Amino acid sequence: MQAFVLRVAPGEIDRLPEALESDQIIIGWANANGLLDKCLDWVGFREIVRATYYRGDKTLHRAGAAAGHLWRFIREMEEGDLVVVPYGSEFYIAEVVGEAIYLQDKKSEDTTYRRPVRWLNAKQPIPRSYAKSALISRMKIQGTSASATDLVDEIRDCLDIAASGTTPSFHSDLQNSLIARALxxxxxxxxxxxxxxxxxxxxxxxxxxxxxxxxxxxxxxxxxxxxxxxxxxxxxxxxxxxxxxxxxxxxxxxxxxxxxxxxxxxxxxxxxxxxxxxxxxxxxxxxxxxxxxxxxxxxxxxxxxxxxxxxxxxxxxxx
Known part of the structure; x- marks a missing residue:
């Protein structure tokens, strides 16, 4: 199993409510058409992004970064993988259930590239305080996405805590108290x-x-x-x-x-x-x-x- 962190805010516009309602995750760069072609290698994939959005750049930094997020979304994610979506002081977790799709009619909204998912924890948010510091750090991504496969166990722990439906334990109360005291x-x-x-x-x-x-x-x-x-x-x-x-x-x-x-x-x-x-x-x-x-x-x-x-x-x- 792999895991990823994804900000669902193409163009800095919050699209999470739509993602929850449609049972999908969403990424931007809608004008870079043709990225679902499985015959594209990395160089060809990146070139489509560069030619569409960063033609005037003297380096490939921005094109490479944008293409990297799209490649991760389209090529690396697989059915059964976990996706963590940060949302303010909370986060949501989804399981990928299908391949990436391109919805032409969503181009004007910059939300054409999508993936079907099953939202876990009954589509309810999980407080960031449930996560360990490594996962909290990963959720503070400055770009659109990041790999989090090394944190699968931490993500599962958050789901278990959220699903337990019990009041916070002595251990969690003690830890939260220590954090507040340390701060x-x-x-x-x-x-x-x-x-x-x-x-x-x-x-x-x-x-x-x-x-x-x-x-x-x-x-x-x-x-x-x-x-x-x-x-x-x-x-x-x-x-x-x-x-x-x-x-x-x-x-x-x-x-x-x-x-x-x-x-x-x-x-x-x-x-x-x-x-x-x-x-x-x-x-x-x-x-x-x-x-x-x-x-x-x-x-x-x-x-x-x-x-x-x-x-x-x-x-x-x-x-």
Whole structure:
């Protein structure tokens, strides 16, 4: 079984109510006709998307990203796979039951590409608080879709909790209480910006970083913490982190994303993270998405609640 995360909002228009009513999932790029042709290889598939939407681009970043979402939707999804659809503070889960289709009469709405699904949990939303931090992070995709096959067990757990129909257990009550307490301590407790950076460093080591260091303020070029993970114990993946020990208001804005981009360039980082004790503005989310489209590198945005959950699940190391 595979699993995917999908935002059902082509053209930034919420289409989830229609998707629930029609028992379908929906993706955009409706003008890129002909993508259901199984004879197309990846290059031909991407070229249709490029010629339709990104003809003037000097690089293939945006065309490749858009084609990747469509390829995942049309070619990779199979019957029986799970699809998680984020929706505000909740999410829905569906099971794929058929192949992708193209509805010509929906072209003006940018909703031609669809897949039939069976909505699970009786079409009822599931609170994000039921999910573990890894699934919460995956649901914060900046693009349209992402693979989540590594999180199948977590997705099934959410369905089991939702289907139980019971009141929250002692374990869940305790965990939620610890998360709330951790968030309060992060925002109001005896920790300053230096302590916050060290806390992030220790957490990244707990998450498997082979090396993590706090960048001295005198050498700060936009990244406060730099960590190196080894993929398959061979390939180094460098993560640059911007740490913002802020209160919930005002939210972290676009300027912080710009600072991190400079830090990623200086550290030759493969991925970026902004971790805050507060929240993020819509402008910051857009800036991270724009960087993904232009540079092909992702910036993960971790707000205070998610960071508190990570602490509860993975510990604080030696801080």
């Amino acid at each position: 309060n301590e992060l925002q109001q407790g005896r920790i300053d910006s230096f302590g916050f950076e060290n806390l992030i460093k220790n957490l990244l080591q707990n998450l498997g970083a082979k090396e993590a260091r706090v960048v001295p303020r005198s050498q700060d070029k936009g990244a406060d913490v730099v960590a190196t993970f080894l993929v398959a114990e061979t390939f180094p993946l460098v993560v640059a982190v911007q740490a913002k020990h802020w209160q919930p208001e005002p939210p972290v804005g676009r300027q912080v994303i710009d600072q991190l981009v400079s830090g990623m360039e200086a550290e030759s980082a493969d991925l970026g993270m902004v971790i805050t004790t507060g929240t993020f503005s819509d402008d910051a989310v857009r800036a991270a998405n724009e960087f993904l489209e232009s540079a092909g590198k992702k910036i993960e945005l971790v707000d205070g609640e998610q960071f508190a959950k990570m602490i509860v699940e993975h510990g604080t190391g030696d801080s």
